[in-house]
Structure formats: C-alpha cells, structure tokens
Amino acid sequence: MVDVNMTLEMVEASQVGMKALAAAIAVGSTGIAAALAEMAIGSAAVGATAENKDVFGLVLLLTVIPETIVIFGLVVALLLIF
Amino acid sequence: MLKPEQMSRLLIVASKDQITPVITELYRHNLFHIEDYVEAAAKGYEGFKIGTPLSGATEASGDLVKIRAIQNAFSIYSDDFEVTQRQKQSGLQVQIERELPAIELEVEGLTVKRSKLETKVKEFEQKIAELTPFIGIPGDLDLYRGYSRFIVFAGYVAHEVSISVANEMFFGKGKAGNFIVVVTPIEHRNVVEGALQGAGFQAVTIPDESGIPQERIDFYSGEITLIKKEIEDVNQKMDAIKEKHASFLVACEEVLKGQVERTEAPLRFATTNETFVAEGWVPAASVVTISQALEKATNGKIFVTELAVGEKDVVPVEYNNPSFARPSQLLIDTYSRPKYNELDPTIMISIVFPIFFGLILGDVGYGALLLVLCLGLRKYLKGEGGQQLLAVLRNASISSIIFGVLYSEFLGFALPWPALLPSRHLNIGAHATGHGPNIPGLMMMAIWIGIVHVTLGRILSIVNHAQQDHGAHRIKAVLANVGWVLMIWGTLLLIWSMIPMPLMPDFTGLPPVLMGLNVTGLIGIVAIVVGVIFIARDSGLELVELPSIFSHVLSYTRIVAVGLSSVAIAMVVNFIAIGMLISPQLENITIIGVLFIIIGIVVFLIGHALNMALGILGGGLHSLRLHYVEFFTKFYKGGGRKYNPFGMKRRFTED
Incomplete structure (x- = not known):
C-alpha cells in the first residue's frame, strides 16, 4: 500500500521507525527464548544446589549459558540501529 | 607454570616398631600423598593386609566427636575463627584430659535445659492458638463440657446457619472465618450435624481448660514471656562459656584431628606381621628432604625408594603457579583440576579473565567501588575459597578501572578526555549530542x-x-x-x-x-x-x-553487548536522576523541588547499586563462560586428582 501523499521526509522517518521496530523484535523475541531456556536450567540448578551446596558456582554458570541467545539478539539490534 | 608440580612416587618400607616415628615425621612434613592400600578380595588371599590403628585411636576420636558436638552447640567454626595466639600442643593434651569432661557436662546441661524450655514455649503457644477462636464467645470454658443430655459443636462455617430444632447458638465473624458454637439436646444431634454440614462445618477441639478464654490466653502469654527470659539467661551463660573456651576448643579440635589422622594412618598402609609398606606421592623437589628426615627419625632402620611413574598411574595434581596467578586456581577448580600430563591454563585465565572483565565493566567508578568492596570484605570472608574469590575480583576491579580510563567512563558519565578505545557512550535523553557509540569498532x-x-x-x-x-x-x-x-x-x-x-x-x-x-x-x-x-x-x-x-x-561479541547494556543502564539512571529530577528543580528551589531532588538522589544511588551488582555478575560470569565454553573446549579436559598430602597446616597450635 503506497500512499501517494507521502513526502520523502516521511518515508525516511518511517524507515528509521522500521529499524527501531526490527531491533525491538530482535531483542524482545530472543529475550523470551533465553528466558524459556533459563527457566528449566534455573529450576534444576536450585534443586541441585539444595542437594549439594558445592555446585553453586557451576550451576550459576550453567544458568547463564542460554544468555548467548539474547546477546546475539542484542548484537543484531545494535548493528541495526547504529 | 603451564605444568602442574612434578611428582615422584615414593615407597617406604620399615619394620612395624618404626611405624609411629615414620607417621609422625610424614605428618609433620605435610608432603606425602598416601596412596591407599586396597586389599585383594580374592578367596584364600595371603599377602599384605591393611594395618590396624595405633593405640589411642578410639579415645582420640571419641574426644573429637565430643568437641565437635560442643562446637556445633556454640556454632564455633574454625574456618572463620581469628587466630590470636598459638597454644602449646603439650599443654593442650593435659588440658583436654582435665577440662573437656567438665565443659562437656556443663554444655550438655545447658542445651538440655534450653531445649526443654523451648518445648514448653511451643506447648503454650499451641494452647493459645487453640483458645483464640473462643475469645469472642462469652462464658466460662467449663460450660462447654460435662453434659449428659446436651452436645456441643464448635468450629468454623462458611456462612450463618439456621437450625430448626431447639438449640443455643453463638455466631461470630473473625479474621480466620465465621466461628460458631451450638449447644443442643443430644436427641437433635443428627439434625444439627446435617445443618452444619451444609454450611461447610470444620470442627475445632474444645480446649481442656476452665475459666474465661481471654484470661487463660493472658496467663499463657505471661508464662511464655517468663520462659523466654529464662532461655535468654541460658543463652547468656552459653555465650559466657563460648567466650571463655572458644580458642581452647578450636585448638583442641586441631590437636585431636591430627591425633586421629595419625593413629588411623596404618589403615591406609599395607602390612605383614612384622613390617609395613607405605606408598604415595611427593613433589619431586622434596624427595631428598623426606627421605633424609625419615632416615633420621628411624636411625636408618628404613627403606625409602623412588618408583618409576607408570603410564597408567593417576598422579595427584598440585598447581605450580606464580603467586599472582594462584587465586585463579579457584576458577580452574570450579571447572575441573587439570590432569597431570595436561597444560594448566591457570596463568592464562589469571591474565585474560581480568581483561575480559575490564572490557565488559570498563568504568572507573564501578571499578573503584568494587575494589573498595573487595578490600573491605577481606576481613569478613574467611576461608581459602573466599579469599581467592576476593583476590580474583580485586584484580578484575583494577582492570575495570584501567579500561574505564581507556573508555573514558565514570558511572556512565564521560571523563574529560576522549575514549582511547572505541567509544561506548550512547545518546540518551532528548538533548543528547555526540557521535554515539562506535558499534562497528x-x-x-x-x-x-x-x-x-x-x-x-x-x-x-x-x-x-x-x-x-x-x-x-x-x-x-x-x-x-x-x-x-x-x-x-x-x-x-x-x-x-x-x-x-x-x-x-x-x-x-x-x-x-x-x-x-x-x-x-x-x-x-x-x-x-x-x-x-x-x-x-x-x-x-x-x-x-x-x-x-x-x-x-x-x-565474543558478548563482551560488547553486555558491556554496552551496563553503560546504557548507567546513563539512563543518570538521565532520570539528574536530567529529569534534580537539575530542573535546582533552577528554582521550592519545597516540592527539594522532595524531587531527594527522590532523584535515591534513584541515583539505587540505580547505580543495582547496575553495579548486575555488572559484576554479568562481567564475571560472561568472562568465565568465554573461558569455559569457548576456550577450554578447544584443549582442556581436566579431571585430575587433587594432591592431598598427609598432614595439616596448623593454625592454632604449635609444638
């Protein structure tokens, strides 16, 4: 759908908006994905720590492993915006 | 560096009458990692047998159990106990025999008394809980029982009930629900029960008391206060004992632990009727020292030899790192100790981890705060692991300050020079100007x-x-x-x-x-x-x-992403606190304006505290993860056995 009354400025502004939206989707959706993955790991980690306190350091680390997903999302968003 | 400590396999053979001096000598040096002897399980096996404990083993372990029980009662932990003065071991031996039984008796008496009092408190609290529903109902508790022609119902219902037969009813609304008491002749029992059932009746036991409920509750509350005072007294007495004997107890534990380990050492040796054989590992540099010390202790009545290290031997691993890299051994142990014939990456992680941390949390303000935090916590976090962690964080915070200077950042503000590394300053706020971050760089x-x-x-x-x-x-x-x-x-x-x-x-x-x-x-x-x-x-x-x-x-782009997100939070906090709340009010100060300024300061403090916590967690965990997942998977396996020499580092006692 092309609106003939659109000026060049409007087109440019909407393109900036589109980029911002794309960046938001990149961060938002990967954030949800990372959260879903961390959900299972986190609950297992709490269980493991309850059994044996020594594994705390290790499971804390395991919990951040899926954070890679959202970090890639953030990287893509940063590249989109800047 | 890069390689664990070189180990030699040592075999010690002597006649059984030399076993005590040999064990004492080995324990004193704290270098010999005993390889436990495992008896062959085959039927009709005739050969080396596992040794029997030396005399005094049972007494020592009995005393040790007693001391640990007392330590538990007082929650004295030798790990976080400050060493004030080392005590003479010989004096302690006498003291243990003389004083330990008395202390034990006293402590036991007090703990028993305390637990009795605590049970009583619980009992009375239970009674109060039972009485509470009856407060709203006028009448003596005696009136609830002792009838032959009437029956009493008491309990909670969902809503008011009307009962068709003759009865007397009290109904009261309370926090816990609607409380109801119904008295009815025994022949109407079924009718009343049916009606109550319809209202979701939940029966409550009628307390076995006499008198007005409120008065009884007041009585029990008074009793509880008295008992709590008594418990306080007992606690004070316990504290006095703790104060008096704590240093004695930790020293005793050390002495007895040593005694138990020494007397039970023969259980790890191979023996015949007349001789014993001990096998184990010592650092290659200490072979001569150990052999000479053993010869001297036994007047030469001993055979010590170095065995060849076989291909399949599982050699215990002790780190061999320069002192600046030692705290990072904690990070390697968290993953897995290196195997004997493997490269030890401690020195690399000790250099690269702070660099990654600094690249992520490169901020002079946060770095300085973290440095102060680490130095301050050193007094409170005792134990080896805690100290190592603080040392690792200290190095990381210094690196964070250095990279903060390079990035030109201080709590999200720019320092008065341009960033020497690619800039991470974002344009946040409506009037922000500048280049923005150099993302491609x-x-x-x-x-x-x-x-x-x-x-x-x-x-x-x-x-x-x-x-x-x-x-x-x-x-x-x-x-x-x-x-x-x-x-x-x-x-x-x-x-x-x-x-x-x-x-x-x-x-x-x-x-x-x-x-x-x-x-x-x-x-x-x-x-x-x-x-x-x-x-x-x-x-x-x-x-x-x-x-x-x-x-x-x-x-590895996470280094940028995690770092940038922490910069963004810092700048947003600054913008909300200063740009939106504080500076507009400063132009024209009013009473409401002062309130805004205070809110602004609170936002600033809480925001930066939160961001710093996130930054430490993010910076630390992601740097660590880059090592564990991206770096170690390329070359490092781990799974080495920890070198655990026979002996201990004495902290509270001396010869």
Whole structure:
C-alpha cells in the first residue's frame, strides 16, 4: 500500500521507525527464548544446589549459558540501529 | 607454570616398631600423598593386609566427636575463627584430659535445659492458638463440657446457619472465618450435624481448660514471656562459656584431628606381621628432604625408594603457579583440576579473565567501588575459597578501572578526555549530542579478541595432543587441530578478499585470478579444504562442529553487548536522576523541588547499586563462560586428582 501523499521526509522517518521496530523484535523475541531456556536450567540448578551446596558456582554458570541467545539478539539490534 | 608440580612416587618400607616415628615425621612434613592400600578380595588371599590403628585411636576420636558436638552447640567454626595466639600442643593434651569432661557436662546441661524450655514455649503457644477462636464467645470454658443430655459443636462455617430444632447458638465473624458454637439436646444431634454440614462445618477441639478464654490466653502469654527470659539467661551463660573456651576448643579440635589422622594412618598402609609398606606421592623437589628426615627419625632402620611413574598411574595434581596467578586456581577448580600430563591454563585465565572483565565493566567508578568492596570484605570472608574469590575480583576491579580510563567512563558519565578505545557512550535523553557509540569498532575489537583466543586454544590443543597421545593417533590429532586453525584463518582470508570491513585487512582491491577470486581468496579456499581434510581424517563426526568456528568467535561479541547494556543502564539512571529530577528543580528551589531532588538522589544511588551488582555478575560470569565454553573446549579436559598430602597446616597450635 503506497500512499501517494507521502513526502520523502516521511518515508525516511518511517524507515528509521522500521529499524527501531526490527531491533525491538530482535531483542524482545530472543529475550523470551533465553528466558524459556533459563527457566528449566534455573529450576534444576536450585534443586541441585539444595542437594549439594558445592555446585553453586557451576550451576550459576550453567544458568547463564542460554544468555548467548539474547546477546546475539542484542548484537543484531545494535548493528541495526547504529 | 603451564605444568602442574612434578611428582615422584615414593615407597617406604620399615619394620612395624618404626611405624609411629615414620607417621609422625610424614605428618609433620605435610608432603606425602598416601596412596591407599586396597586389599585383594580374592578367596584364600595371603599377602599384605591393611594395618590396624595405633593405640589411642578410639579415645582420640571419641574426644573429637565430643568437641565437635560442643562446637556445633556454640556454632564455633574454625574456618572463620581469628587466630590470636598459638597454644602449646603439650599443654593442650593435659588440658583436654582435665577440662573437656567438665565443659562437656556443663554444655550438655545447658542445651538440655534450653531445649526443654523451648518445648514448653511451643506447648503454650499451641494452647493459645487453640483458645483464640473462643475469645469472642462469652462464658466460662467449663460450660462447654460435662453434659449428659446436651452436645456441643464448635468450629468454623462458611456462612450463618439456621437450625430448626431447639438449640443455643453463638455466631461470630473473625479474621480466620465465621466461628460458631451450638449447644443442643443430644436427641437433635443428627439434625444439627446435617445443618452444619451444609454450611461447610470444620470442627475445632474444645480446649481442656476452665475459666474465661481471654484470661487463660493472658496467663499463657505471661508464662511464655517468663520462659523466654529464662532461655535468654541460658543463652547468656552459653555465650559466657563460648567466650571463655572458644580458642581452647578450636585448638583442641586441631590437636585431636591430627591425633586421629595419625593413629588411623596404618589403615591406609599395607602390612605383614612384622613390617609395613607405605606408598604415595611427593613433589619431586622434596624427595631428598623426606627421605633424609625419615632416615633420621628411624636411625636408618628404613627403606625409602623412588618408583618409576607408570603410564597408567593417576598422579595427584598440585598447581605450580606464580603467586599472582594462584587465586585463579579457584576458577580452574570450579571447572575441573587439570590432569597431570595436561597444560594448566591457570596463568592464562589469571591474565585474560581480568581483561575480559575490564572490557565488559570498563568504568572507573564501578571499578573503584568494587575494589573498595573487595578490600573491605577481606576481613569478613574467611576461608581459602573466599579469599581467592576476593583476590580474583580485586584484580578484575583494577582492570575495570584501567579500561574505564581507556573508555573514558565514570558511572556512565564521560571523563574529560576522549575514549582511547572505541567509544561506548550512547545518546540518551532528548538533548543528547555526540557521535554515539562506535558499534562497528567495538564489534571488530571483540571479534579480533575471539579469533586470537580461539586460535590460542587450538594451539594449546596441539601441544596437549603432542604430549599425551602416541603413534598414529598423535599425528592425526595434532593435524586435526592444525586443520581447525586453517579453517578459521582460511575463512577469514576468504571473507577479507570479498568484503571490506573496518579494523580488518582489506584485500578486495586485488585483481581476480580464478573464478572471480583473488590470490587471498584462493589461499583461503585452499586452507579451508586442507583444514576439512585434516579434521575429517581424525574424526568424521567432528565436521558437524564446523559452524562452531562462527558461533564461537561471534560469541565474543558478548563482551560488547553486555558491556554496552551496563553503560546504557548507567546513563539512563543518570538521565532520570539528574536530567529529569534534580537539575530542573535546582533552577528554582521550592519545597516540592527539594522532595524531587531527594527522590532523584535515591534513584541515583539505587540505580547505580543495582547496575553495579548486575555488572559484576554479568562481567564475571560472561568472562568465565568465554573461558569455559569457548576456550577450554578447544584443549582442556581436566579431571585430575587433587594432591592431598598427609598432614595439616596448623593454625592454632604449635609444638
């Protein structure tokens, strides 16, 4: 759908908006994905720590492993915006 | 460095009458890692037997159990106990025999008394809980029982009930629900029960008391206060005992623990009727010291020899690192201790971890705060692990300050000089001006770090395989790792020949030679093909992992992403606190304006405290993860056995 009354400025502004939206989707959706993955790991980690306190350091680390997903999302968003 | 401490395998043989001096000497040196003797389980086995404990073992362990029980009652933990004065071991031995039983009796009496009092409190609290529902109902508790022609119902209902037969009813609404008491002649029992059931009746036991409920509750509350006072008294007495004997108890524990370990040591030796054989590991540098000390202690009536270390021996591993790298051993132990014939990456992690941390949390303000925090916590966090962690964080915070200077950042504000590294300053707020962050520069910096780190991991893997493996497999494994390096750099050359990128060599200008590719591109293709062949020759399945060269290298962009997000939070906090709340009010100060300024300060403090906590967690965990997942998987296996010498570091006692 092309609106003939659109000026060049409007087109440019909407393109900036589109980029911002794309960046938001990149961060938002990967954030949800990372959260879903961390959900299972986190609950297992709490269980493991309850059994044996020594594994705390290790499971804390395991919990951040899926954070890679959202970090890639953030990287893509940063590249989109800047 | 890079290699664990060299170990030698020592065999000690002597006649049984020398066992005590030998054990004492070994324990004193704290160097001999005993290899436990395991008796062959075969039927009709005639050979070495496991030794029997020395005399005094039962008494010592009995006393140790007593002392630990007392320590538990007082929650005295030797780990976080300050050493004030070392006590003489000989004096302690006498003291243990004389004073321990008395202390034990006293403590036991007090703990029993305390637990009795605590049970009483619980009992009375239970009674109060039972009485509480009856407060609202007038009448003596005696009135609830002792009838032969009436029956009493008491309990909670969902709503008011009307009962068709003769009855007397009290109904009251309370927090816990609607409480109801119904008295009715016994012949109407079924009717009343049915009506109550319809209202969701939940019966409550009628307390076995007499008098007005409120008065009884007041009585029990008074009793509880009295008992609590008594408990307080007992606690004070316990504290006095703790104060008086704590240093004695920790010293005793140390002495007795040593005694138990020494007297039970023969259980780990192989013995015959007249002799014993002890086998174990000592650092190669200490072999002479130990042998001479043993000869001296036994007047030469001993045979000590060094055995050859076999291929399949599981040698215990002790780190051998310069002092600045030692705290980082904690990070390696969290993953896994290196094997004896493996490269020990402690020194690398001790240098690279702070750099990554600084690159992520590069902020002078946060770095300085973290440094103060680490130095301050040193007094409170005792125990070896805690101290190591603080030392690691201290190094990281210093690195954070240095990178803060390079990034020109202080709590999200810019310092009065331009960033020497690619800038991370964002344009936040409506009137923000400036260049904004140099994202491509930052990304390329992170990718370069990734390329170098991953390549280093592969090179270390080449060294590891060259040292550990044998024969044809060794060549294949080494070549496979060379293949991985070729893959990475070949891919890079190919990309450079086609796409110009900032901060990377640009070969796009070279004339094409073949199929539109220029010289660099062709070299890249050849490297990739050779790399794939090398990898496939070792294991075809490994080819599935090929995309990991991208994902692992790109994973290092987290250094930028996590860092940038913490900069963004800092700047947003500054903007909300100062830009929106504080500075507009400063132009024209009013009473409400002062309130806004206070809110602004609170936002500033809480925001930065939160961001710092996130920054430490993010900076620390992601740097660590880059090591564990991206770096270690290339070369490091771990699974070594900890070197645990026979003996202990004495903290509270001396000879």
